[in-house]
Amino acid sequence: SPYWRGASLRPDYGRIECPIFLIAGWRDGYSSTMLRMFQRLTVPRKILIGPWVHSRPNVSVPGPRIDYAREMARFFARWLRDEDDGFMDEPAVAAYMQEFAPPRRTRDVTPGSWRAERAFPPQGAADLVLHLGPEGVLADAAGPPGHDEFDYLATVGVSNGYWSAGGLSFYLAEDQRPDEARSLCYTSAPLARETHLLGWPRVILHASSTARVATFVAKLSDVAPDGASALIVDGSLNATRRASVAEPSPLEPGTVYELDVPMAPTGYVLGAGHRLRLALAGSDFPNLWPTPEPARNRIYRGAARPSRVILPVVGPPAEVSPVFAPPPSLDSPVRVSAEPPLQQVIHDQVAGTVTMHNRRATTTVLEGGGGALWNESRLRATATDADPAQASVAGSHRYRLERPDGTVEVVAESVLRATADAFHLEITLAVTRNGAPYFSRSWTVSEPRRLL
Missing domain, CATH: 2.20.50 (Outer Surface Protein A; domain 2)
Known part of the structure; x- marks a missing residue:
């Protein structure tokens, strides 16, 4: 809308002429904004993205917590005092690759490792496509034509992570199985090898609804061998905004639409023997305001209507992993x-x-x-x-x-x-x-x- 467009960078990223150092968190609501900005800027730039929530990297829960002020000081020393310690010669992208941990809102540290890249998307990145198939399967190839249905339940979502610009104590998601029991789910076979994801997953749905207004929520989770389901990333689309956010149009009940559900980006390592699960629902309460109309939603699958998940897969790290100092103990007034x-x-x-x-x-x-x-x-x-x-x-x-x-x-x-x-x-x-x-x-x- 015009209200937001006036303060947006998206019409012209070229207006930024100074060097930029971006710091972001995978579990923050602005991860897409920061990574998109990094891609589109033309000035000297770097990005540091950790497993953090909407909090500073020295105090974030979950950690690991780092001395981010030291990295900022190196950046400003280079561009404000012309003191070059090689900061800008290091890889432009430092991303924390999260790994499975038993899902708890109060987790103190997310397991994983730091990864360095010279560019984003990383060199050698490739898409891995998994198709929605019969009997709740995510498969390498499209199966026979068919469809599955789910009822819109306005209270699905309480197991998800909650996001707020500093207004909540604990952001992380719980075990997704309570929400998955009230969602339409598709699950892959156990992975034969470790799979590294870095970037934006995509969820493409061929869908219809009995309502004029319906939201489609997609959640990707890491399912451990013991069945625990840990949220990797999620996304949603109010389907009345399928063509335009500024100029929505109602759905025609029963009409099939191709929906590209915007997902948040992630850096994540799926372990061998783990499975990937896609859960689809009509709500993500309390993160999203419930749509007003009861609905039964239908998801189509098969070669003619290929509902699918597209994963941004990268190979093993080629650069030396970055190392960050722990946060110092600071006096406070x-x-x-x-x-x-x-x-x-x-x-x-x-x-x-x-x-x-x-x-x-x-x-x-x-x-x-x-x-x-x-x-x-x-x-x-x-x-x-x-x-x-x-x-x-x-x-x-x-x-x-x-x-x-x-x-x-x-x-x-x-x-x-x-x-x-x-x-x-x-x-x-x-x-x-x-x-x-x-x-x-x-x-x-x-x-x-x-x-x-």
Whole structure:
């Protein structure tokens, strides 16, 4: 839309004329943006991409955590002080190749290794195509023509990783089997050899729906010999945006469309004996807002309608693996203490709703009697399979600054609710000083869904 286009680099990456050093995380929401920027820039550039979430590489959970400031200092020394220690002569791409670990949201370190490349896509990269086949198989060749179906369930997705620009405590996905039990799945045979993936997987579906508005969510997972299913990467497409994000058009129920589901990029090593699984669903709650219409979706397969997964496969590393220093221990002018975080999924068996609830709170104390800042964030996202149009998200932020000259508290609360044809947003802001009202304001707005 024009609102976002004005700040976008995509119309002309050539506007950037200075050297660029990009730092990204595979589990961050901006991994596609960073890797795409690296590909399209024409200036001297480097990219460092680790297993990190939306957090700095020296503190990210999961790690490994590194001294990224040292790499930044080398970059700035080269281009601002003309001190050349060979930083720009090293391979332009440093990517962490993740490996299987038992899926847990609270994992501290992701196993894997660093890989260096001179370019992206790497030299010698090739596509590995796996076709959706009968009986839930991912196969090397297209099978006989056929189709499979799944019902749209608005609450599928709670096993996925949650993404937020700094607003959650734990981002990683859990074992995918609870969501896979409510999805349409295709699984490969055990891999005969280790397979290295680096780049964007693609998921091409030939699909139809009984609804005018339907989302197709694709998740690729690493299935261990014991059956545990660890998310590698995911993607989604609201099929009304199949031709244009800015100008959506409704689906014609029963019509078959070819859908290219945008997937996030990854660096991942599939171990020998492991299997690859594709899980398809109509929702990814609470990451995606549920579409409003009940639906039964159909996936076609076979040579004439080749629904398939395309994997970006690279060979063994050709460059020496980069080595990064561990993060240093730094002094801080503040002391930060955190309360135990809360993250729950609540299934109300009476109301038939599923709610994701998150709470976190910290206290920051300034040295020298400068005061203390307490803050709390809460999030509640609710959906139901019975009526997917009736989803809601409620959030609140509270800040209380205590100083010798008084106490100021700020409370911001918002609720976003949906009906079949509109979104309804309510926001309130209240400020108190020493317990007395100081400022308040509220906003209420409704917007049509526009095929969302």
